[in-house]
Amino acid sequence: MSKLHVSTTINGEPMEFLCEPNDTMLDALRGPLALTGSKEGCASGDCGACSIMLDDRLVCSCLMLSAEAEGRDIRTIEGMARGEHLHPLQQKFLEMAALQCGICTSGMLVASDALLKKNPRPSEEEVRFWLAGNLCRCTGYDKIVRAVLETAAEMRAGN
Amino acid sequence: MTDIRYLAPQTLDEAIGAFAAAGSAARILAGGTDLLVQMRSGAVKPGLIVDIKKISELTTIEETADGSFRVGAAVPGAVLAEHPRFGKVWPGVLEAVNLIGSTQVQGRASAGGNLCNSSPAADSVPALIAAGAIVTMQGPNGRREMPVEKVPAGPGRTNLKPGEILVSFTLPPRPPGSGDAYLRMIPRTEMDIAVVGCGVSLTLKDGVCTAARVGLGAVAPTVLLVEAAAKALIGSKLDDAALNAAASACSAACRPIDDKRGTIVYRTRIAGVLLKRTAAIAAKRAAEGN
Amino acid sequence: MNVITNNKWIGQRTIRPDGVDKVTGRAAFAADTTMPGQIWGKILRSPHPHARIKSIDTSKAEALPGVKAVVTAKDIVDFPIDKSVILGIQDMRWMCRNVMAREKALFPGHPVAAVAATTEAIAAKACELIEVDYEVLPWAIEIDDALKPDAPILHEFNKFEGKLSNIAGKLEVKKGDIVKGFAEAEVVIERTFTTRPVHQGYIEPHACLVSVAADNKTTIWSSSQGQFMVRAMTAYLTGFPQSDIRAIPAEIGGGFGGKTIVYLEPLATLLAKKSGRPVKMVMTREEVMRATGPTSGSKSTVKIGARKDGTIVAAQGTFHLQAGALPGSPIRGAVGCSFSPYDIPNVLSVGYDVLSNRSKVAAYRAPGAPIGAFAVECVMDELAEALKMDPLELRLKNAARQGTKAAHGPVFPRIGYIETLEAAQAHPHYSEPLGKLQGRLRGRGVASGFWFNAGGESSAQVNITEDGNVVVTTGHPDIGGSRAAIANVCAELLGIDYRRVSVLIGDTASVGFSNLTGGSRVLFASAIVVTQSAEKVITTLRERAAKIWEIDPEAVKWENGAAHPASPNAGQFEPLTLAELAAKAPQMGGPIGAGVQLNTEGAEGGFGTHICDVEVDVELGIVRVIRYTAVQDVGRAVHPGYVEGQMQGGVAQGIGWALNEEYIYNKDGKVDNPGFLDYRMPVCSDLPMIDTVMVEVPNPKHPQGVKGVGEVPLVPVMAAVANAVHNALGRRFCSLPMSPPKVLAELEAKG
Helix, strand or coil: CCCEEEEEEECCEEEEEEECCCCEHHHHHHCCCCCCCCCCCCCCCCCCCCEEEECCEEEEHHHCEHHHHCCCEEECHHHCCECCECCHHHHHHHHCCCCCCCCCHHHHHHHHHHHHHHCCCCCHHHHHHHHHHCCCCCCCCHHHHHHHHHHHHHHHCCC | CCCCEEECCCCHHHHHHHHHHHHHHEEEECCCCCHHHHHHHCCCCCCEEEECCCCHHHHCEEECCCCCEEEECCCEHHHHHHCCCHHHHCHHHHHHHCCCCCHHHHCCCEHHHHHHHCCCCCCHHHHHHHHCCEEEEEECCEEEEEEHHHCEEECCEECCCCCCEEEEEEECCCCCCEEEEEEEECCCCCCCCCCEEEEEEEEEECCEEEEEEEEEECCCCCCEECHHHHHHHCCCCCCHHHHHHHHHHHHHHCCCCCECCECHHHHHHHHHHHHHHHHHHHHHHHHHCC | CCCCCCCCCCCCCCCCCCHHHHHHCCCCEHHHCCCCCCEEEEEEECCCCCEEEEEEECHHHHHCCCEEEEEEHHHCCCCCCCCCCEECCEEHHHHHHHCCCCCEECCCCCEEEEEEECCHHHHHHHHHHCEEEEEECCCCCCHHHHHCCCCCCCCCCCEECCEECCEEEEEEEEECCHHHHHHHCCEEEEEEEEECCCCCCCCCCCEEEEEECCCCCEEEEECCCCHHHHHHHHHHHHCCCHHHEEEEECECCCCCCCCCCCCCHHHHHHHHHHHCCCEEEECCHHHHHHHCCCCCCEEEEEEEEECCCCCEEEEEEEEEEEEECCCCCCHHHHHHHCCCCECCCEEEEEEEEEECCCCCCCCCCCCCHHHHHHHHHHHHHHHHHHHCCCHHHHHHHCECCCCCECCCCCECCCCCHHHHHHHHHHCHHHHCCCCCECCEEEEEEEEEEEECCCCEEEEEEEEECCCCCEEEEECCCCCCCHHHHHHHHHHHHHCCCHHHEEEEECCCCCCCCCCCCCCCCHHHHHHHHHHHHHHHHHHHHHHHHHHHHCCCHHHEEEECCEEEECCCCCCCCCCEEHHHHHHCHHHHCCCCEEEEEEEECCCCCEEEEEEEEEEEECCCCEEEEEEEEEEEECCCCCCHHHHHHHHHHHHHHHHHHHHCCCCCECCCCCECCCCCCCCCCCCHHHCCCEEEEEECCCCCCCCCCCCCCCCHHHCCHHHHHHHHHHHHHCCCCCECCCCHHHHHHHHHHHC
């Protein structure tokens, strides 16, 4: 059985890769696409470290076959900054010490970005429930939630 | 090099043809939030994966003139939540579908997949049972319908015939004064499999319950339609006596197991607690009118 | 010792040096690394909890196309049972049996063989083709089962008090005479407590990539809390000299103690040697949960006696901790830390190391201390209730202070425990009303805790670049934010902008020996060697300036990043900046830099006092933490954001340990919940904001006043939660986790 050839768009750029039919999108990102910013914490959709955007929908890349990327629009952590200009969430995470080891950070940022695009005015509770699928073991979530709320406030104020 | 094949057909006939031809070696891929986990763990080793997400009947939501909804079997919970009307008419079904997993999982997981995976603890099923949903499936021998509670046959097994694919759910028109709700008990606030799940749909007229259905999950090999609980509610004003009777009926209907998620004693005890809480929310929604 | 008081950088919330890479996905964790020609390693693991290995036939695996190497125990250096070989915190007799089973498989998941092949799928298939002849033996997992008279014995060489036993060790600390002490007590509380094994829960599975040249020169990239430990362990287990191994620490995705040990590196090294290809090995989440060391399950009995006025006169603790398959549970932490917050004249604290057929325990954040503190702090709470005293008042009355002889031996120097109690008492959390919610009962609890903290070996280099900036190379993997704090220290010392300091973690070839990241020691130890290195650099800079100005180096001072002539030459020469002196370095004597390697001393233990509010859904038995305040004596918060982060992270782990985390075994002795779905760690929506109060009582023995902060935060948490639940429900929970079925059962028993 030969490999599948997939043509897709990742972070706005057309990309192609070969994969096995049972490879997940996470396998493809971390393997042939060499985009290792998305992390594998569990491979079962329980930790969110592999979070990406699939056609503007927040999903776990470990729960998607790489073959499904054909013709779709994929956004990963690598596409969040614009060159040397960090996204406001990335900047705020740094300023507020909302990361320690960093393994969950890619997923947290992608998920937080998805939240603020959908709901620019989330409450603390809404942030916490939105991010329930992103496990962090280092921070206790406190500074992450604060960073998301502050970024939301600043973005609303037009900063 | 694997010997798995992946197909993404554009039509239902194509999908059924391929699915039926591959027999037990084939699996349907909707959101993949169960299938991929099972493949990764080695529990399932499909020879053919049939991705049904390009088939429009399976991925669309329609509200018909008579007020019923037809929801494609592969519609993700997050998409269902964005429908302008569905959540207003069926808030319980919507919240049940959107309690499955995380935000990421809800971006992909569908009620069809949840039903066909046939976990006794599936979140969407008690609410769909309470709603009186009818499923439409199609196979090599054509199309047929079935009440949703008849679909699960046991843990991991359904009553779909070989080659049949779930097409859609039809939720009946809602009489005025109706409301539904779904609650589940989980130890954390999110991300757990339901220890007990309860769906209630009821209709109130002048404060009297004229119709009710109760679905109870994670307390038996399949999700249960608890007719005795509904009977206890119908004709009552949802007073304490009626609610207690319905709660007892739920506990009595339980045939759970002890497992890593809950014990027989615990599940049986809280089934009644959940019934009361769920019925209260459904009643509040019914009284507020749809 | 100069405690810097007038600070520009110390105490600032600077951006961590590794931060931009981490928020953009560029940071290289071990599984992100690749090498040309790399192949994949996989492990075959025992399905049995306890079995003699009679034979292993790897021939079919070796014949599978794509398989490049197979390793079994005979490829690993044997350390005979009769000779203890200590390496760091481990004994090599156990390590060589842990990394791969030798005579027996001792837990389900115990590695039995390893394969390297061109794809992961082929390596996995090859593992399935290895034929192992097991003689299955009876097994015991729970402490009670392992201690029964007829219990299956894990190790025929293990004797305790003359008899074959599953008790692998005993530790005792004693002060005064508890018989006399309890005789004076007017109120005595005695309780027995049990806890389940819990995992450190790091989100990044273990991973490594190893390349071995034909002459055994080896390069290891791995996720670990100690590249020197990786080098040493690998050397000991493979027989390669340490000088042939270069261990490079990748960014680490969480450790909490669980990565102070190796599982993969020696196997990958042997596979790489045999195959001639670089070998990558990455654990799955299931492998992490089944086969890496969670902490001990435990059974503890604690008895505390006091006079009616609240003076504690005697305390006794007996702590049984599971070691798992091989000796080494953290009884030292339970025995040594649990009574340390208090000045008690008569103490007997005894710990037993209990073998059982589950994975060998690995360190978990203040190992042993949270288990002991759970028991002691709950008994303190009950004692306060019996004495009708406020629980913080009881602790204040008996608090350890400077001059107190701790139960575990040392006399305390200046410590900050009382300050944490006072800060907790004064905090609004302690006095604000709990509020009410229908159908819920609320309660508030407090607890304290202590952890030793460590010093130990550390090395650093501070080198001035030719353009006048600074590169600091340190020796410990950064799991908490230590690079940021070290940059703060170095910028402060040199008087330059923080952004001009680059902090890197050296590998074993590029920095001197540095002990593990753990023991809350990284900043403590690194700051000492960085300070001494920076002081040497400053001496050199002053000498260079002195030479240029033709004055005595004693008459040059270093201030604000430049050399200034001090009196009597003050004002006579323009200051010479770091950049100017660096530019002149080649002519003025050569490179400007210094390195220091030390066994650092002067580490002082840390104390914490926590306040917890819970809300219980009484019909369902669900406990939620609705408010939490952690007060800790942190010495000096060099980077407050990351000190707070350590406190908040430890609290979250403790809440999980208290409420929902536990290893569940099925009837076949296998872990039933080896994944994040059913191993229930706190998710974002489970927790409230976690407020922190950092009490700064500087450590007088440290140049910046630093005390370790990373481990103390976990120690008081379970008791704080349990005491809050008691306050809400009037029931004492002596068994963790306080999961809903257990809480509901207790409530129903109460009536």
